[in-house]
Amino acid sequence: MGTEIAKRRAAEAALKHVVDGQIIGLGSGTTMKHFIDLLSKKIERKKLNVEVAASSFQVYLEAARKGLKVLDVYSLSEVDLTIDGADEIDSSLNLLKGGGAALTREKILAEMSKKYVIIADYTKLVTRIGEKHPIPIEILPFGWKGTIKRLSRFGRVEVRNCKGGKVGPVITDNGNLIVDLHLEREYVEIEKIERRIKNIVGVVEVGIFSGLADIAYIGYEDHVEILNHNR
Ligand code: 5RP
Numbered sequence: 001m002g003t004e005i006a007k008r009r010a011a012e013a014a015l016k017h018v019v020d021g022q023i024i025g026l027g028s029g030t031t032m033k034h035f036i037d038l039l040s041k042k043i044e045r046k047k048l049n050v051e052v053a054a055s056s057f058q059v060y061l062e063a064a065r066k067g068l069k070v071l072d073v074y075s076l077s078e079v080d081l082t083i084d085g086a087d088e089i090d091s092s093l094n095l096l097k098g099g100g101a102a103l104t105r106e107k108i109l110a111e112m113s114k115k116y117v118i119i120a121d122y123t124k125l126v127t128r129i130g131e132k133h134p135i136p137i138e139i140l141p142f143g144w145k146g147t148i149k150r151l152s153r154f155g156r157v158e159v160r161n162c163k164g165g166k167v168g169p170v171i172t173d174n175g176n177l178i179v180d181l182h183l184e185r186e187y188v189e190i191e192k193i194e195r196r197i198k199n200i201v202g203v204v205e206v207g208i209f210s211g212l213a214d215i216a217y218i219g220y221e222d223h224v225e226i227l228n229h230n231r
Contacts, residue, residue: 027084098136
């Protein structure tokens, strides 16, 4: 089953949240590319006055290329809606994010949003956060070895390296490092582990997003499943 079709279906379903006059936060990643394409077409078709706020340089470039009005996030304290992708989603709408290294800015936009909507293909569904991926964490370069030592209490920590285009570690849009934490045991109360990691000095943000998402559209090749808090 093609995940690109599934991603596009999820993105299409989330378009219904877009109305005239909104400021929309945009998460990052490949599913968001579909959303931005569809959003630009909806704006054009319906002659909407919609502005966007980008969570990364990647998505800023994508939005600008599609002719969207991109606002400077420094000038905003709130957005009407944020649409975002995810690496893992559980049935309570907890998320794992950071596959694209944009987790801090994505979490800031999620917190600034009146509504936070997730779009993802069916491969992202999990029964437990951390089931398929290590936990991405953004850390300051200053004192990074000490931060990693403290994070190692929870499991093995790897500094994420670039897979191409640059040699060496991934540097985020904030000028920080990304590490991936392989938890050494399963945690049921994922929000507790989110808080404990966030409490470590040197940690900028953690890719566990517990209790933030309002609704998620999960795309399959032939349908879309809706996850919300009424289930
Ligand atoms: C970036 C993210 C992305 O939302 C996440 O990695 C999903 O990406 P994709 O839509 O490419 O699967 O958290 O930091």
